[in-house]
């Protein structure tokens with residue numbers, strides 16, 4: 001492909017994306033309807049020996065791949081958590097690809113490094129995080145949590161794990177505290193970091209599915225009495241199951257008392273703290289050692305882009321830096337070399353898309369959209385609460401509603417199966433995509449508001465379609 005062809009196909013592709021995002025996506029079933037293996041079976045196992053015209057590649061994209069795409073940008077995608085994008089974000093990503101910068105060192109990407117420092121400072125101010133927090137963009141919240149766990153491990157072994165490995169003092173006695181509602185990435189990180197699954201304590205939650213700080217204190221005390229070493233506690237602001245808000249201040253105080261690393265996971269909900277009326281969800285974050293939220297979930301910045309902040313960047317760098325000769329430069333010392341701030345070496349110029357998003361939306365533009373999402377979520381909650389055939393299963397502090405169909409005539413023991421059937425029917429229908437969880441043992445439907453091009457009508461349509469589908473299921477055959 002030469003520059004002229006790139007220009008031509010690039011324009012065509014941008015047109016394609018614009019048409020897709022500007023309503024074309026609505027013409028597709030939200031969740032892909034292909035069977036396992038269906039896409040692969042249409043693609044040749046051997047790579048082409050000779051180059052093919054781009055138009056043929058694009059035609060195959062439309063014919064073979066597009067039917068196998070689940071449309072995460074569909075306004076009626078309500079499953080999991082959003083991974084919303086936006087035009088400026090897509091353009092930032094394109095420019096980053098065009099520049100092809102790999103900003104592992106300041107020297108290999110001065111603009112990438114310094115723009116990242118600036119936009120992370122913007123995010124810190126937007127969320128009202130402590131002034132001493134410094135941030136770095138990671139690919140995902142899972143990777144950020146792993147970095148936090150590695151720091152916790154190093155601190156709890158008096159800075160000796162990196163050198164002595166499992167022989168470091170206390171290394172075989174470290175404990176991590178989470179709740180049963182904490183994201184699975186923490187347990188995975190704890191396994192990778194060598195804490196061991198059995199040393200991940202699931203502290204019980206209270207009525208609203210938030211970690212119980214009294215139970216945390218008791219669990220820590222029992223572990224201390226058994227000769228174990230509390231190393232880390234993860235508090236979640238907006239759990240995956242139900243956006244429960246763990247009591248960060250109380251958890252942070254326990255962490256301080258026992259010298260534990262305190263990591264706050266606000267992967268989805270952190271975005272809401274941009275709103276002054278929701279900032280309280282981060283009350284106590286000033287006690288944290290590390291904090292993560294994902295602009296790639298609910299801040300119009302396409303995947304991946306995870307904002308990780310630490311109180312003591314020097315400690316993070318000490319834990320994660322390694323300095324082979326070939327990576328040494330004349331600037332070491334006076335600048336940030338972000339390769340030392342995360343697990344991998346290489347890194348993309350992700351700050352560019354974030355900069356494009358924040359500048360083109362403006363902070364007020366982002367706030368306005370989040371407020372709409374929050375208001376529509378509350379409306380949906382009120383519809384559920386007002387209908388005797390439906391039941392709300394958790395509080396709705398933000399943009400996620402957990403609920404179930406509970407017709408008065410149904411046997412309560414049949415509700416799980418009934419709701420599973422309803423979810424399958426709704427998702428198979430292609431007009432909506434929702435997901436599920438279990439809360440207090442009950443099967444719960446999850447509807448998360450937060451798509452970039454979503455409207456109130458989409459949320460209302462979801463309620464209508466759920467009702468119609470439920471009535472069709474209930475109707476005698």
Ligand SMILES: Cc1ncc(COP(=O)(O)O)c(C=O)c1O
Nearest residue numbers: 081140141142183239240265267
């Ligand atoms: C609370 C929470 N933490 C962490 C994650 C993992 O996010 P990521 O895909 O960025 O690793 C999720 C994903 O939904 C989440 O909900």
